Amino acid sequence: xxxxxxxxxxxxxxxxxxxxxxxxxxxxxxxxxxxxxxxxxxxxxxxxxxxxxxxxxxxxxxxxxxxxxxxxxxxxxxxxxxxxxxxxxxxxxxxxxxxxxxxxxxxxxxxxxxxxxxxxxxxxxxxxxxxxxxxxxxxxxxxxxxxxxxxxxxxxxxxxxxxxxxxxxxxxxxxxxxxxxxxxxxxxxxxxxxxxxxxxxxxxxxxxxxxxxxxxxxxxxxxxxxxxxxxxxxxxxxxxxxxxxxxxxxxxxxxxxxxxxxxxxxxxxxxxxxxxxxxxxxxxxxxxxxx
Numbered sequence: 150x151x152x153x154x155x156x157x158x159x160x161x162x163x164x165x166x167x168x169x170x171x172x173x174x175x176x177x178x179x180x181x182x183x184x185x186x187x188x189x190x191x192x193x194x195x196x197x198x199x200x201x202x203x204x205x206x207x208x209x210x211x212x213x214x215x216x217x218x219x220x221x222x223x224x225x226x227x228x229x230x231x232x233x234x235x236x237x238x239x240x241x242x243x244x245x246x247x248x249x250x251x252x253x254x255x256x257x258x259x260x261x262x263x264x265x266x267x268x269x270x271x272x273x274x275x276x277x278x279x280x281x282x283x284x285x286x287x288x289x290x291x292x293x294x295x296x297x298x299x300x301x302x303x304x305x306x307x308x309x310x311x312x313x314x315x316x317x318x319x320x321x322x323x324x325x326x327x328x329x330x331x332x333x334x335x336x337x338x339x340x341x342x343x344x345x346x347x348x349x350x351x352x353x354x355x356x357x358x359x360x361x362x363x364x365x366x367x368x369x370x371x372x373x374x375x376x377x378x379x380x381x382x383x384x385x386x387x388x389x390x391x392x393x394x395x396x397x398x399x400x401x402x403x404x405x406x407x408x409x410x411x412x413x414x415x416x417x418x419x420x421x422x423x424x425x426x427x428x429x430x431x432x433x434x435x436x437x438x439x440x
Contacts, residue, residue: 158206163334163423164292167327168198170430171296174323175304178316181437190254190307197247197265198300204240205272211237256307264303271295285348289331297323318377319433325370326397326429330422332363333400336407337415360404367397387436396425 176191211233251257257265271291275284284291298320305312335349336359351359371394378384378391400421407413 157210158203159210160203160206161292163330163426164296165199165202167296167426167430168202168300169195170427170434171300171323172198172304174430174434175301175306176308177434177437178301178319179305179308179310183438187254187256187308189250190256191304193247193250193254194303194307197244197251198268200240200243200247201269201272204237204244205275207237207240208273209275251307254307256309260312261303261306264299264306268295268299268303271299286350286353288348289328289335289350292331293324293327296327315377315381318373318380322370322373322377323426323429325366325373326426329363329366329370329397329400330426332359332366333404333418333422335359336404336413336418340413341415357408360408363404364401367401371397383437386439387433389436390429390432393425393428393432396421396428400425 172191172194176186180186248257251261271294275288275291298317301320301323302312302316305316332350335351336356339349339351354362371391374390378387400418403414403418403421
């Protein structure tokens with residue numbers, strides 16, 4: 150049997166890391182005093198998110214025909230053993246342990262069950278072979294929805310705080326920025342890996358339309374952020390978040406160069422995606438805590 154390696158799961162570290170940031174941002178929304186946080190609920194949700202994602206990648210790996218090629222039958226079907234399923238069972242056990250601690254803290258009820266259910270559905274819908282033609286090119290949308298609003302709102306709710314209109318504005322801003330980042334990183338997959346082209350949005354709507362969509366989401370993100378900062382009166386404390394727009398404009402310029410047929414700088418495009426989302430989230434976290 151082929152030895153299991155972590156790289157076989159094809160983990161999207163960008164999604165995973167930003168998911169952690171979104172949960173932490175939600176916690177800060179609920180309470181900007183770290184000493185008053187429900188740490189058990191916070192760490193339980195963080196572990197739940199990481200474990201759920203790894204479970205999805207494990208399930209995807211097991212359902213991919215060419216993953217374990219030394220256990221195929223003559224018919225071309227794979228013969229899976231109990232050992233193949235053990236990692237999945239282990240991850241399920243960890244998820245149930247997280248549920249136990251959330252239930253013990255009295256937060257595995259009501260709206261939190263809704264957020265957890267929606268996160269699980271959106272994450273695992275990408276495993277559907279029947280819907281692959283739709284879900285694969287739209288993976289950027291599903292991933293963005295998971296990060297914001299779902300993980301953001303879960304981070305708020307597990308601290309036993311209700312969600313109000315201001316959180317929706319921030320969620321819209323973060324969601325739009327995540328969409329822009331995922332779209333920007335699709336260009337490298339489309340260009341450098343022909344086998345991955347059908348997994349991107351670009352063949353569906355074209356390069357020009359994808360770049361236009363990227364620009365629109367960037368503008369929506371910062372428009373929503375400005376409205377949020379104005380309505381909450383936090384422009385003075387969170388003004389540094391607007392500086393992230395410089396990274397976003399750089400990213401727009403890099404994609405514009407691609408539309409002109411110039412040589413793309415995929416390393417810088419990917420770096421700008423990480424920088425704009427992580428800077429956006431963690432500047433908000435640090436500035437809010439320091440108020």
